[in-house]
Amino acid sequence: MASVLVVEDDQFVRSALIRHLADASHTVRSVGTALEALREVAHIRFDVVILDLGLPDLDGAEALKMLRGITDVPVIIATARDDETEIVRLLNDGADDYLTKPFSVEHLSARIAAVLRRSRLTTGDAASQTVLRVGGLTVDPLRRQAELDGVRLDLTRREFDLLAFLAGRPGVVVSRKELLTEVWHQSYGDDQTIDVHLSWLRRKLGETAARPRYLHTLRGVGVKLEPPVTEPAGTQPPGAEPAR
Numbered sequence: 001m002a003s004v005l006v007v008e009d010d011q012f013v014r015s016a017l018i019r020h021l022a023d024a025s026h027t028v029r030s031v032g033t034a035l036e037a038l039r040e041v042a043h044i045r046f047d048v049v050i051l052d053l054g055l056p057d058l059d060g061a062e063a064l065k066m067l068r069g070i071t072d073v074p075v076i077i078a079t080a081r082d083d084e085t086e087i088v089r090l091l092n093d094g095a096d097d098y099l100t101k102p103f104s105v106e107h108l109s110a111r112i113a114a115v116l117r118r119s120r121l122t123t124g125d126a127a128s129q130t131v132l133r134v135g136g137l138t139v140d141p142l143r144r145q146a147e148l149d150g151v152r153l154d155l156t157r158r159e160f161d162l163l164a165f166l167a168g169r170p171g172v173v174v175s176r177k178e179l180l181t182e183v184w185h186q187s188y189g190d191d192q193t194i195d196v197h198l199s200w201l202r203r204k205l206g207e208t209a210a211r212p213r214y215l216h217t218l219r220g221v222g223v224k225l226e227p228p229v230t231e232p233a234g235t236q237p238p239g240a241e242p243a244r
Contacts, residue, residue: 002047002116006030007037009056020105034063041071048112053079061090068094072157074115092193094157132167135227137214139167148205159201166225175222
C-alpha cells in the first residue's frame with residue numbers, strides 16, 4: 001500500500017484514478033491544480049505523485065520543476081502528450097516515469113510498484129552508506145548533501161545521485177550503460193542525457209570537460225571520479241608563460 005497524490009484537473013479521469021487506486025489498497029488524495037499539489041507535498045509525505053501535464057493554472061512541466069525544488073517524491077507523468085523530445089526533457093527534469101493516456105489501471109499499478117521498488121532500494125542503499133570523501137569533495141548520502149572544499153553544492157536530485165554513485169567508486173571507470181541502470185534505473189536511454197548531467201555537474205564542481213579536476217571521461221569507455229592531481233611546487237600548467 002502506498003500514499004498517492006493524484007494531480008489531475010479532468011474530474012472524470014480523476015475520479016476513475018481515485019477509485020481504482022483505492023481498490024488496490026492505496027491511500028489516495030487528489031487535487032486539480034499545480035498550486036494545490038505544491039501545497040499538499042509541502043505538508044504531507046507521499047510515496048508517489050501521479051502528475052497530469054495539462055493543468056489549468058500551470059503547465060505540468062513547470063509544476064514538475066517546482067516539485068523537484070521542495071521534494072524528492074517519485075513522480076509519474078500521466079498525460080495525452082506523446083512527443084518523444086518532451087518525454088526525454090521531462091525525465092531529465094526529474095520525472096521518474098511517464099505514461100501516455102489512455103492507459104490501463106493494471107499498467108499504472110505496475111508502474112507505481114516499479115517506481116516504489118526503485119525508491120525504496122535507493123533509500124536502503126543510502127542508509128547503509130557512510131559519508132564519502134574524494135579529495136576536497138564530501139558526499140553525505142543519508143542527508144543528501146555534498147560539499148566541495150567546505151562549500152555546499154546546490155545539486156538537483158539527479159545530479160546528487162550521479163555524484164554519489166561515482167563518489168562511491170573513486171577511480172573506477174563506470175560505463176554509461178551502468179549509469180543508466182544504477183542512477184536512472186533504465187535499461188536503455190540516450191547517452192546525451194548522461195552527457196548533459198555530467199556537464200551540469202562539472203560546472204558546479206568548477207571544472208570543464210577540457211580541463212577536468214574530478215570528473216574524467218574516457219571516450220567510448222565511461223567516466224570516473226577521482227581526486228585532483230596535485231602538481232609539484234614550481235610546475236606550471238601546459239602552455240603557461242614562464243615567470244620573468
